[in-house]
Amino acid sequence: MNRRLIVAGNWKMNKNLMEAFTLASGVLAKAKKMSNKVEIVLAPPAPYLHTINSMSKDIAHVNIAAQNCHFESNGAYTGEISAEILHSMKIAYVILGHSERRKYFQETHEILAKKVTTAVKAGMKIIFCCGEPLEIRKSEREESYVLKQLEESLFHLSEAEMQQVVVAYEPIWAIGTGETASPSQAQDMHQFIRMQIAEKYTSEVADACSILYGGSCKPSNAAELFAQKDVDGGLVGGASLQAEDFLQIIQARAKQA
Numbered sequence: 001m002n003r004r005l006i007v008a009g010n011w012k013m014n015k016n017l018m019e020a021f022t023l024a025s026g027v028l029a030k031a032k033k034m035s036n037k038v039e040i041v042l043a044p045p046a047p048y049l050h051t052i053n054s055m056s057k058d059i060a061h062v063n064i065a066a067q068n069c070h071f072e073s074n075g076a077y078t079g080e081i082s083a084e085i086l087h088s089m090k091i092a093y094v095i096l097g098h099s100e101r102r103k104y105f106q107e108t109h110e111i112l113a114k115k116v117t118t119a120v121k122a123g124m125k126i127i128f129c130c131g132e133p134l135e136i137r138k139s140e141r142e143e144s145y146v147l148k149q150l151e152e153s154l155f156h157l158s159e160a161e162m163q164q165v166v167v168a169y170e171p172i173w174a175i176g177t178g179e180t181a182s183p184s185q186a187q188d189m190h191q192f193i194r195m196q197i198a199e200k201y202t203s204e205v206a207d208a209c210s211i212l213y214g215g216s217c218k219p220s221n222a223a224e225l226f227a228q229k230d231v232d233g234g235l236v237g238g239a240s241l242q243a244e245d246f247l248q249i250i251q252a253r254a255k256q257a
């Protein structure tokens with residue numbers, strides 16, 4: 001298996017300036033001494049990206065992610081940030097398709113497809129989020145729901161471009177709710193996603209694509225989730241806001257590397 005093991009922390013719209021630098025410093029001080037078998041990704045609010053990227057530049061297994069970008073590469077879009085700008089700042093990743101962006105900012109499949117294209121063309125790596133709401137899971141339609149998200153917003157990429165993509169499976173019913181998908185629910189969906197990538201592209205592309213689990217991932221459940229063969233790491237929200245919890249999740253991934 002040649003895919004990367006990744007633990008990413010999505011800070012969302014949390015932490016003031018001092019808190020953000022305290023959290024980043026706490027994580028980076030320990031990350032420096034950790035095995036480089038696990039790639040650590042920090043996604044702070046946009047105003048902190050540049051400084052936190054500079055703080056982490058000497059630790060090769062740490063990368064920084066933006067939480068969003070616009071679908072155009074530049075222009076009169078007041079308040080927006082483009083993938084070109086992020087790439088010029090040497091920000092490695094952008095998270096796209098997060099359920100909060102889909103819900104609160106009306107990001108449709110079509111808009112996301114454009115964002116994916118623009119980010120990839122700018123040279124960024126993407127963490128592409130997908131995942132079903134509770135009513136879809138209850139009616140056992142989660143696979144077709146997630147497949148549509150992939151087909152409509154991701155599968156237009158070429159085989160070469162897919163190498164810039166990390167997928168994050170985040171069941172919406174598990175995000176910020178304390179409710180986690182069981183290890184077998186996570187494994188089943190990750191395996192399904194990998195199969196779809198293999199069918200659309202090749203088994204080599206599918207094998208190389210890291211698929212992260214997100215949804216109330218925490219120190220107490222990380223190890224059993226990461227023990228699943230298609231769960232390559234985690235996209236962590238709430239538990240990434242405390243250095244100690246986030247570091248424990250990284251350790252759980254490293255132990256099974």
Ligand code: PEP
Pocket residue numbers: 010170174175176177178214215216217235236237238239
């Ligand atoms: C997320 O929003 O990406 C997420 C996984 O959040 P939480 O860990 O808080 O459920």
